[in-house]
């Protein structure tokens with residue numbers, strides 16, 4: 001009999017949406033299904049039961065005991081954020097497509113999803129595609145060679161799967177981020193360790209070195225580095241020496257180096273916040289997307305895989321204009337607009353269209369306005385507001401919007417807000433989503449209120465993970 005908390009060896013037979021491997025066993029009531037996150041068919045794994053129901057259980061992965069015959073050992077260091085690094089990219093893509101289409105069939109009741117499906121757009125780069133990475137320090141290390149915990153260590157890398165206190169040091173490139181930087185990180189760690197200031201102790205909430213956050217511009221081929229520390233022992237900290245070490249080793253690849261003091265004991269929330277000084281260089285980088293330029297600072301939101309984001313945005317805009325539509329003198333809303341990339345790219349394909357961008361984060365809207373100015377774009381009004389409240393405050397837009405572009409966060413659109421969006425009565429909705437399961441739920445509502453799903457494409461923004469981005473075209 002299966003119990004919560006129990007560890008169990010399983011063979012993964014199938015894959016469900018969200019990287020959930022499926023294993024089956026027989027118990028006294030017959031067939032019993034177990035879902036194990038971040039696994040792949042053919043793997044033998046050790047898992048812990050986290051939730052038990054009558055016919056199924058949810059498990060967390062503790063360890064892959066045997067690789068799937070379909071996996072090929074990658075040259076990169078495996079990290080918990082990239083569980084599929086050994087699965088050949090084309091196989092990853094096929095699996096993502098299959099399990100995601102099933103989600104639309106099941107949750108959106110789109111039984112004809114195979115006919116509605118337009119294309120699967122792979123990431124232009126399968127490796128080193130990310131433009132942001134966050135590394136953690138911890139004095140509790142999970143030693144990957146010997147699979148054991150070491151106390152009094154100086155680890156710098158990523159959290160060991162399923163823990164918030166143990167860090168696996170990154171000793172070589174992970175395959176996800178800038179390889180020169182990641183191959184250098186081990187030397188940087190050794191240098192910082194020699195400063196004799198300790199790494200953070202997550203359970204005790206004390207120590208000095210906490211995080212390194214790095215942003216990259218592919219356009220400039222430069223990195224922005226932010227070293228986050230506490231202030232405990234700051235009198236022995238020599239920022240100049242660290243800056244010099246970075247300059248000596250990474251040369252002009254470094255656009256800027258910042259130091260942030262963060263004494264907030266919460267480990268993850270906004271690690272970049274705190275008192276920040278710029279040791280050298282500048283505090284932002286410029287990224288280029290389809291001929292437009294965007295300033296990215298440490299805090300600003302930007303699509304994590306910019307080269308793939310170009311393909312995603314192009315697909316979304318193709319859907320906006322499909323059928324040789326003219327948007328001249330029409331109004332388009334870019335809801336959940338972030339830093340306003342979509343609205344700005346839209347102006348490249350149309351003239352005299354009024355665009356309204358709305359996002360809840362004030363800084364994102366400030367970035368959006370600044371970037372629009374940099375790109376010399378007029379005709380977009382950006383508002384910092386909750387989408388639901390915004391639509392309530394401006395009822396006059398009802399019946400006046402031609403097209404709505406939606407790009408909500410992972411949780412999807414709040415049901416009340418979605419109803420308000422529907423009330424606008426736009427002819428066409430283009431819905432981008434980083435979580436097809438919440439999008440599928442929203443599609444069901446759209447269909448109930450008179451929108452027809454015309455097309456859906458999938459864009460692989462995140463190779464080696466279970467994540468997938470989707471874009472759908474809906475018409476009244």
Ligand SMILES: C[S@@+](CC[C@H](N)C(=O)[O-])C[C@H]1O[C@@H](n2cnc3c(N)ncnc32)[C@H](O)[C@@H]1O
Pocket residue numbers: 301302303336337338339340341342358359360361364385386387388407408409434
């Ligand atoms: C997936 S991002 C959109 C990114 C943007 N379209 C881009 O490509 O740069 C989702 C955005 O929704 C915003 N957001 C979340 N909840 C919101 C709400 N209730 N009202 C308005 N914006 C919200 C977030 O600040 C975030 O920028």
